[in-house]
Amino acid sequence: MTDPMSTPSSLPASTDLLAHLSPEARNAPDSGITGIRSYAAGREDVIPLWIGEGALPTPDFICKAAEDALKAGETFYTYDNGIPELREAIARYHERLYGRPFDANRFSVTGSGMQAIQLAVRLVMSAGEEVIVPSPAWPNIGSAVLVAGGKPVDLPLHFHPEGWKLDIDELFDACTDKTRALFINTPNNPTGWVATLDELKAILDFARERDIWIIADEIYTRFYFGDDRETAPSFYEIAEEDDKILYVNSMSKNWAMTGWRVGWLAAPVSLIPTIGNLTQCSTSGVAPFMQKAASVALNDGELFIAEQIERARSGREKLLAAFQGHNAIRFAPPMGSFYFFFGLEGEADASIIAKRLVDEANVGLAPGFAFGQSGSAFMRLCFATNPDKLDQAIYRLNQWLSR
Secondary structure (H helix, E strand, C coil): CCCCCCCCCCCCHHHHEEEEEEEEHCCCCCCHHHHHHHHHCCCCCCECCCCCCCCCCHHHHHHHHHHHHCCCCCCCCCCCCCCHHHHHHHHHHHHHHHHCCHHHHHEEEEEEHHHHHHHHHHEEEEEEEEEEECCCCCCCHHHHHHCCEEEEEECEEEECCCEEEHHHHHHCCCCCCEEEEEEEEEECCCCCCCCCHHHHHHHHHHHHHHHCEEEECCCCCEEECCCCCCCCCCCCHHHCCCCCCEEEEEECCCCCHHHHHCCEEEEEEEHHHHHHHHCCCCCCCCCCHHHHHHHHHHHHHHHHHHHHHHHHHHHHHHHHHHCCCCCEECCCCCCEECEEHHHECCCCCCCHHHHHHHHHEECCEHHHHHHHHHCCCCCEEEEECCCHHHHHHHHHHHHHCCC
């Protein structure tokens, strides 16, 4: 009689199971950010500034909207592309930002900005094709391309003390006959680089000429620190309705909803049914009570966003005041997002420094290699955090640097 718990000899031993996975699954990269979190696990005195989120919880008025929707029975299947109420709220939000009408049918609700990125990649890229990614870049961008069977092509941004820069000609030269999309994240995570409107125009003209898609990650648009305008420059200001641009956005940063996993993908209206089909193959849509809460956040959340932006602006000013002119530190003042990306003079591998900071200063920062090879000499500090914790982290970093 065969033992039902035995493993048939035709199956691989457990130690060999990885070899029987798809190459895309096997090659999905580890997160360097998760690595430093694991290294610091159990050290309660470490100030964790490695994750890209603010310290404020989701506001009560947003949570109440979710509670009310739950009580009203909003717990059933819903539309793949999102409830009409939320899609209308997203459209009105864009109208307030850009001063012109937006069609709600351009927006598809997603289960996070990350799912929006994955959908965008699936829409425009097939296995073996390429997406150009200016880097340092948020690591999940390249990962989304890899797990879809494509090739992310890192194009290094250039560090200058006055600000990180994208060489437009290098971007164009990196494109080949396999290039399907340019991934443009501005304001940039982690460097704080912000593209000018002229740079966006040049990129759009090139993409039109070469028939290449643009995936525009504009999640940090509201976190802009220039004096010339309220928000960072956007492709929305120059693009036509049917331009080959897919816009990624999320509820996470502006409205302190990182754990809710709600975002959206904006696209030409003709693509929305296809996006819905892809969503049906993955999540079948976002929970309706969460969408109700997101609608309220978009409609009534401007005062809270202003508070978030002010906290980030204050944190940035504290860091610049603490380290401007410090001979041991290399950094460029971030013009957008809410990250301070810095390295130490003479140190090419900041991953070693990041561990030393955990051990010797009780400060947790994300090592720059997590954002691509061009960031390996740097570390990322999120300054949209609790002001008291940021003050303490700055004090600890200064004490450590003075040794």
